[in-house]
Each structure stands twice: as C-alpha cells, then as structure tokens.
Amino acid sequence: MNRVKTNRSKKFENLIMNIGKVFIVSALLIFSSANLPINTIFAAEEVTVLENGDRLIAWDKTDQKLRLSKDNVLFIPSVTINDPQGIHSATAESGLLSNTAVKVVFEGPVKISGYANGFLSNLKKVKNIENLHFLDTSDVSNMDYMFFALESLESIDLSTLNTNSATSMSKMFAQMFSIKELDLTSFNTSKVTDMQNMFEFNRSLNKLDISSFDSQNLSKTGFMFMENRELKEIVLGSKFQMKSNMELPGVAKKDPYTGKWQNVRTGSVSNPAGEYEWSSAQFMSNYKGGAQADTYVWQTLSNPVAAADLTVLYKDTEGNTIATDKKVSGNIGDTFDVTTSEFKLDITGYTFARIEGTPTGTLSDQAQTVTYVYTKNPVAAADLTVLYKDTEGNTIATDKKVSGNIGDTFDVTTSEFKLDITGYTFARIEGTPTGTLSDQAQTVTYVYTKDPVVAADLTVLYKDTEGNTIATDKKVSGNIGDTFDVTTSEFKLDITGYTFARIEGTPTGTLSDQAQ
Numbered sequence: 148m149n150r151v152k153t154n155r156s157k158k159f160e161n162l163i164m165n166i167g168k169v170f171i172v173s174a175l176l177i178f179s180s181a182n183l184p185i186n187t188i189f190a191a192e193e194v195t196v197l198e199n200g201d202r203l204i205a206w207d208k209t210d211q212k213l214r215l216s217k218d219n220v221l222f223i224p225s226v227t228i229n230d231p232q233g234i235h236s237a238t239a240e241s242g243l244l245s246n247t248a249v250k251v252v253f254e255g256p257v258k259i260s261g262y263a264n265g266f267l268s269n270l271k272k273v274k275n276i277e278n279l280h281f282l283d284t285s286d287v288s289n290m291d292y293m294f295f296a297l298e299s300l301e302s303i304d305l306s307t308l309n310t311n312s313a314t315s316m317s318k319m320f321a322q323m324f325s326i327k328e329l330d331l332t333s334f335n336t337s338k339v340t341d342m343q344n345m346f347e348f349n350r351s352l353n354k355l356d357i358s359s360f361d362s363q364n365l366s367k368t369g370f371m372f373m374e375n376r377e378l379k380e381i382v383l384g385s386k387f388q389m390k391s392n393m394e395l396p397g398v399a400k401k402d403p404y405t406g407k408w409q410n411v412r413t414g415s416v417s418n419p420a421g422e423y424e425w426s427s428a429q430f431m432s433n434y435k436g437g438a439q440a441d442t443y444v445w446q447t448l449s450n451p452v453a454a455a456d457l458t459v460l461y462k463d464t465e466g467n468t469i470a471t472d473k474k475v476s477g478n479i480g481d482t483f484d485v486t487t488s489e490f491k492l493d494i495t496g497y498t499f500a501r502i503e504g505t506p507t508g509t510l511s512d513q514a515q516t517v518t519y520v521y522t523k524n525p526v527a528a529a530d531l532t533v534l535y536k537d538t539e540g541n542t543i544a545t546d547k548k549v550s551g552n553i554g555d556t557f558d559v560t561t562s563e564f565k566l567d568i569t570g571y572t573f574a575r576i577e578g579t580p581t582g583t584l585s586d587q588a589q590t591v592t593y594v595y596t597k598d599p600v601v602a603a604d605l606t607v608l609y610k611d612t613e614g615n616t617i618a619t620d621k622k623v624s625g626n627i628g629d630t631f632d633v634t635t636s637e638f639k640l641d642i643t644g645y646t647f648a649r650i651e652g653t654p655t656g657t658l659s660d661q662a663q
Contacts, residue, residue, distance in 0.1 A: 193205050194238050194243070195212075199217060200216075200217030201214055201215065201216050201217055202214070202215045202243075204237050204238050204243075204244075205237070205238075206224075206226075206237050207228065207231050207232050207237065208228060208229070208231070209226050209228055211224045211225075211226045212224065213234070213237055213244075215243070215244065215247065215248060218249075219247050219248055219249045219250070219272075220248070220249065220250045220251075220252060221234070221244065221248040221250065221251050221252070221270070221273075222252050222254050223251065223252065223253050223254060223257060224254050224255065225254060225255030225256050225257060225281075226257055226258070227257075227258040227260075228257075228258070228259055228260075229259075229260045229261045230260075230261040230262040230264075231259060231262075231263070231266060232265070233264075233265035233266060233267075233268050233269065233292075234251075234266060234267060234268075234270065235265075235268060235269040235270055236269075244270060245269045245270060245271055245272075246271055246272060247272065248270050248272060248273055249272050249273060249274055249275075249299075250273060250274065250275045250276075250277065251267065251270065251273055251275070251276045251277065252277045252278060253276075253277065253278040253279060253280075253281035253282060254278070254281075255281055256281050256283060257281055257282050257283065258283045258286075259282070259283065259284055259286070259287050260286040260287065261286070261287065261288065261289070262287070262288070262289040263284055263287045263289065263290050263293050264289050264290070264291045264292055264293070265291070265292040265293065265295060266293050267293060267294055267297065268292045268293065268294065268295035268296055268297070269295065269296045270296075270297055271296060271297070271298045271299060272298075272299050273297055273299060273300055274299045274300060274301065275300070276300070276303060279303070279304060279305070279307065279308070280307040282307075282308065283309065284308060284309050284310070284312075284313075285309040285311055285312060286312055287309075287310075287312055287313060288312050288313060288314050288315070289313070289314065289315045290310065290313050290315065290316050290319050291315050291316065291317040291318055291319065291341075292317070292318045292319065292321075293316075293319050294319060294320050294323060295318050295319070295320075295321050295322060295323075296321070296322045296323070297323050297326075298322065298323065298324045298325060299324075299325050300323055300325060300326055301325045301326060301327060302326070302327070302328065303326070303329075305329070305330065305331060305333065305334075306330070306332075306333045307333070308333065308334070310334045310335050310336060310339075311335050311338075312338065313335075313336070313338060313339055314338050314339055314340055314341070315339065315340065315341040316336070316339055316341065316342050316345055317341045317342065317343045317344060317345065317367070318343070318344045318345065318347070319342075319345050320345060320346050320349065321344050321345065321346065321347045321348055321349070322347070322348045322349070323349050323352075324348070324349070324350055324351060325351055326349055326351060326352055327351050327352065327353050327354070328352070328353060328354040328355075328356075329346075329349075329352065329354075329355050329356070330356045331355075331356060331357050331359065331360070332356050332357075332358055332359045332382075333359065334357070334359050334360065335359070335361070336359070336360045336361050336362070336365070337361040337363060337364065337386075338364060339362075339364065339365055340364050340365060340366050340367060341365075341366070341367040342365060342367065342368050342371050343367045343368065343369045343370060343371065344369070344370045344371065344373065345371050346371060346372055346373075346375055347370055347371070347372070347373040347374055347375070347394075348373065348374045348375075349374075349375050349378075350374065350375070350376065350377060351377055352375050352377060352378050353377050353378065353379055353380065353482075354378075354379070354380040354381075355375075355378060355380070355381050355382070356381075356382040357381070357382065357383065357384070357387065358382045358383060358384040358387075358440070359384055360383075360384060360386065360387040361384075361386040361387065362386065362387045362388050362436075363386065365388075368390040368392060368393050369392045369393070369394070370392070370393070370394045371390075371393040371394065371395075372393050372394055372395040372396065373394040373396075374394075374396065375395070375396055376396045376399075378395075378396070379444060379445045380416060380442065380443070380444045380445075381442070381443045381444075382441075382442045382443075383434065383436070383439075383440055383441065383442075383443065384436065384440050385436045385437050385438075385439075385440040386436055387434075387436050388434065388435050388436050389430060389431045389432070389433075389434035389435075390431060391428070391431045391432050392431075393431050395427040395430060395431055396427060397426065397427045397428075398426070398427060398445050398446075399445075402448065402452065402479070403447045403448045403452055403478060403479050403480045404445045404446065404447060404448070404480065405424075405445075405446045405447065405448060406426065406446075407424050407425060407426055407445075407446045408423075408424070408425050408426070408427065408430045408443045408444070408445065408446060409421050409423065409424050409425075409443065409444060409445075409446035410422070410423045410439070410441035410442065410443050410444075411441055411442040411443075411444060412441060416442065416444050416481075416482070417447070417477055417478060417480075417481040417482070418447070418478075419444050419446060419447075421441060421443075423439065423441075423443075424446060430443070445480075447478065447480060452478060452479045452512070453476075453477075453478055453479070454476070454477055454478055454479045454480075454481060454510035454511055454512060455510070455511065455512055455513055455514040455515070456474045456475065456476050456514060456515075457474070457475040457476075457483055457485070457510060457514075457515040457516070457517065458472055458473070458474055458475075458514070458515070458516050458517075459472060459473040459474070459475070459485050459490050459516075459517050459518075459519065460472055460516060460517070460518040460519065461492065461494065461518075461519050461521065462518055462519070462520055462521070463497065463520070463521055463522070463523050464500065464520060464521075464522055464523070469494055469497055469521060470492055470494050473485075473489075473490060475510070477510050478510065479510060479511055479512060480509060480510065481509065481510045482507075482508070482509050482510075483507065483508060483509070483510060484506065484507045485506045485507070485517050486502070486506045486507065490506075490517075490519070491519065492519070494521055496523065496524050496526065497521035497522065497523055497524060498521060498522050498524055499519065499520075499521055500520045500521055500522045501520050502517060502518070502519060502520070503517070503518040503520060504516055504517035504518055505517065523554065525552040525553075526552055526553045526586075527550075527551075527552060527553070528550070528551055528552055528553040528554075528555065528584035528585055528586060529584070529585065529586055529587055529588040529589070530548045530549065530550050530588060530589075531548070531549040531557055531559070531584060531588075531589040531590070531591065532546055532547070532548055532549075532588070532589070532590050532591075533546060533547040533548075533549070533559050533564050533590075533591050533592075533593065534546055534590060534591070534592040534593065535566065535568065535592075535593050535595070536592055536593070536594055536595070537571060537594070537595055537596070537597055538574065538594060538595075538596050538597070543568055543571055543595060544566055544568050547559075547563075547564060549584070551584050552584065553584060553585055553586060554583060554584065555583065555584045556581070556582070556583055556584075557581065557582060557583070557584060558580065558581045559580045559581070559591050560576070560580045560581065564580075564591075564593070565593065566593070568595055570597060570598050570600075571595035571596065571597055571598060572595060572596050572598055573593065573594075573595055574594045574595055574596045575594050576591060576592070576593060576594070577591070577592040577594060578590055578591035578592055579591065597628075599626040599627075600626055600627045600660075601624075601625075601626055601627070602624070602625055602626055602627040602628075602629060602658035602659055602660060603658070603659065603660055603661055603662040603663070604622045604623065604624050604662060604663075605622070605623035605631055605633070605658060605662075605663040606620055606621070606622055606623075606662070606663070607620060607621040607622075607623070607633050607638050608620055609640065609642065611645065612648065617642055617645055618640055618642050621633075621637075621638060623658070625658045626658065627658055627659055627660055628657060628658065628659075629657065629658045630655070630656070630657055630658075631655065631656060631657070631658060632654065632655045633654045633655070634650070634654045634655065638654075
C-alpha cells in the first residue's frame with residue numbers, strides 16, 4: 148500500500164477570517180472578478196501524495212480524483228458533472244495546478260451540464276491538451292472563461308467541442324498568449340448572446356476562422372478582439388455581423404502593408420483581390436455578412452517586394468543530400484508552412500527523423516533554410532567471405548562470413564578472423580581486410596605457409612652383386628616434401644676394386660614420413 152501525506156486546505160471563509168466576517172462576501176466577489184471566472188471558489192479539498200510522486204486531488208462535486216503526475220501531467224478522469232468549478236481551483240494549495248501542470252489528458256468521457264465557466268482556465272503552463280474529444284459540452288449553456296489564460300498553449304483542436312446549447316462565451320479564449328491559430332468552424336453560435344472580450348489579449352494570434360459564427364442573437368460584443376495586434380487573417384461567414392465596439396486593432400501601416408483589410412475573393416491570402424478595402428474601424432462598421440462573407444487579410448502594397456527564398460533541404464543523418472531541394476518563393480510578409488505533405492516527403496530507403504529550422508513563419512528579405520533530416524533504412528549487404536589457404540591455394544580452415552547492412556563497416560584483422568592453424572604459419576592477407584559492406588560480395592584471403600615436418604631418412608647403400616656391403620651407407624635427411632637426387636657424384640662413389648653396375652630403387656624424388 149502507498150504511504151501518503153495529506154495537506155488539508157482551509158475553507159475560503161477561514162482564509163479571510165482575520166479580515167473580519169463582515170467583509171467575507173465582498174472579498175469573495177472582488178477576488179472572483181479580478182482574475183478568475185465568476186464561479187471560482189477554492190474548496191476545502193484533500194491532496195494525497197503517492198510514493199511515486201503523483202498527487203491525487205479531490206475534485207469538486209464528484210467522488211473522482213484528478214491526478215497530477217510527477218512529471219506534471221494532469222489526468223482528468225471520466226465523470227458526469229453539473230456546473231463544475233474551474234479545474235485549476237480544485238485545490239487551494241497555491242499554484243499547484245495553475246503554475247505546475249504542463250499537459251492535460253482526458254482519460255475518458257467527461258460530460259458537463261449547465262455551466263463550464265472557467266473549466267480549463269488559468270492552467271498557465273499547459274502546452275498540450277490531449278483527448279479533448281472526450282469532453283461532451285452538448286448541454287453546456289455558459290462557456291465563459293472556458294480556456295481563459297492558457298498562456299503557454301500554442302495550438303488546440305476544437306473540432307469536436309459541442310456548442311449547440313451555448314448562450315455565453317465571454318472571455319472564452321482570452322489571454323491565450325501563445326496561441327497562433329484558432330479554427331472554430333465547428334462552432335454553432337446561433338443561441339449565443341454574449342461574446343464580450345472573447346479573444347482579447349491573444350497577442351500571438353495570427354489567424355482566426357469564425358466562418359461558422361451566427362450572430363442572430365448576439366447582443367454583447369464589446370472588446371471581442373481587443374489587443375489582437377498580430378491578427379492578420381480572419382475568415383467570416385454570411386451569418387455574422389461585425390460591431391463597432393469589438394475593438395479590432397488597426398492594421399500596421401508599414402511595408403509591405405497599407406494599413407487596411409482586404410477580402411481575398413479570387414486572389415490569395417498573400418495577394419488578395421477582393422472588392423472591400425477597409426480600415427479596422429470601417430471593417431467593424433461595414434461588415435454585415437451575406438455576400439461579404441470571405442477571408443479578410445491585411446492588404447499588401449500594390450507593388451509587393453519579393454522576399455528571399457526559403458529553401459527546404461533533405462539530408463540524411465550524415466549530412467548527405469537525399470532528395471532535390473524545394474523552394475518557397477513569395478513576397479515579404481507572406482506566410483509559409485513547410486510541414487505539409489508537399490514538403491514532408493516519403494523518400495525510398497529512408498525514414499523521417501526530425502526538422503531543423505523554423506518550418507512555419509513569414510518570408511522576409513533574408514534567405515531562410517529548413518532541413519528535413521532522415522535516417523537511412525537498413526538494407527542487407529552481400530556477405531564478405533574470409534578464406535583460409537596455404538601457399539598452394541589449398542583450403543586449410545573453414546571459411547568465415549561477415550554479414551550486415553549496406554554501409555556497415557567491417558574489420559577482419561582481429562583475432563576472431565586471424566586464426567592460429569596447427570601446422571601452418573600466417574604469411575599474408577590478400578584483399579581488403581577493413582572497409583564497408585556493399586551490395587557486392589567481397590572476399591579476403593588469409594594465406595599461411597605450411598610448417599616443416601621432419602621426414603624419414605633416405606638411406607643410400609653400397610653392395611656388390613652378392614649383397615655384401617662394400618662402403619659406408621650415406622643418409623639423406625630433411626623435411627617431408629623436400630626433394631632428393633642421389634645420382635650425383637656425392638653419392639655415386641668410385642670404390643677401389645669395384646665397377647659401378649646399377650642403381651636399385653628411386654634415386655630422385657621427395658622425402659616423406661616413410662623411410663626410403
């Protein structure tokens with residue numbers, strides 16, 4: 148069983164008891180409205196720390212536990228809940244969730260009814276939300292602050308978020324400082340009456356698609372786009388109308404921008420060709436939906452300035468080029484994204500490893516480079532065969548094989564291959580003993596000289612025709628395989644009183660292990 152340690156927070160009323168009971172209600176209202184969603188009240192909950200470092204946090208009105216892993220991943224269990232408080236306020240332990248959790252994972256279906264006010268708000272370090280499709284908000288009417296102050300989140304897939312019952316979205320996506328694009332094309336806003344401050348202070352937001360928005364019941368729109376100064380592309384639909392109090396920031400009037408918005412129509416995002424050319428103030432006043440529906444972008448100068456190319460390189464891990472470079476050309480200020488299938492190539496014999504450089508951004512007067520790096524897939528090479536021969540070319544030991552993949556290195560000079568063979572002495576290596584395996588078979592030969600073995604002697608006898616010895620025997624000694632010739636004057640003696648008659652036996656030949 149896990150040993151635990153428990154920290155119990157005090158009730159909110161006890162936390163401010165020293166201020167005076169008379170101020171409890173007013174203090175609560177001020178605290179709630181200052182930085183947090185309206186229904187955020189820290190509850191007296193229990194945090195249980197497990198031996199493995201994970202923390203279990205009692206959750207609101209449920210018998211379920213939130214789990215914050217030791218690597219700061221927040222796991223949300225499957226549950227059905229009405230009007231939940233914000234996840235960040237599940238514990239009063241200061242900053243435990245707001246400033247610690249770096250990722251949110253929905254472990255199963257989460258059904259919310261009523262208010263989802265601030266549900267995922269103020270998780271300031273969270274960079275990724277996983278399995279958001281498990282979140283069922285089909286019966287949620289209030290989505291105020293729902294993703295408020297997710298300051299580190301760079302992207303989010305909202306395609307499965309159900310907004311059919313929603314009537315309020317105030318500050319729903321406000322203060323998401325790192326978010327660059329929001330695609331809300333799946334949203335049904337036909338019942339929504341309040342979008343005040345919905346996207347305010349999203350200082351990195353570059354593209355916003357709200358083409359599905361229906362503003363037929365919308366009455367509160369103040370500061371909807373306030374301080375979104377990097378917002379250069381808005382996609383609007385036929386059922387949405389802009390209002391003058393939405394505070395869409397003015398377009399920067401600097402090269403290559405004219406200070407106006409223009410709809411794309413038959414043009415492109417980088418070269419719009421639409422009929423509407425509006426300042427931000429005119430945009431908010433003039434856009435009434437209907438036939439005006441289009442993508443609106445910052446208008447560029449009529450004579451755009453050509454940007455330096457972005458080059459996409461394709462290299463293996465050794466830095467070798469494995470595919471033809473690609474170029475992205477355009478004008479200064481044009482955006483690029485080379486993470487698409489057009490650029491992320493399937494290269495035969497290689498597997499994608501990583502991208503080096505910045506794959507999304509804006510073209511400028513400076514050349515840019517992005518490199519796709521791939522690892523080479525292993526391909527079986529032809530074997531290298533190591534042979535063992537004597538100087539006569541005879542095999543004197545079993546061959547050895549070196550197998551592997553093309554490109555693998557080999558070295559057959561080691562003791563594994565340079566054998567001690569009984570009766571032979573190493574002489575030389577023929578072939579290339581170190582190198583790289585390829586699709587061509589290779590051979591290396593170890594050549595050995597045969598060690599000398601003493602032969603049985605050859606004896607030269609001297610006899611008369613009667614078989615009597617008439618001179619001292621002579622011996623021929625040496626090693627097996629040595630040749631001999633006893634027809635020379637050294638062996639054909641002049642013996643006084645005798646005349647040479649004949650030789651019996653083989654006077655020339657090779658010494659062996661048999662006496663001759």
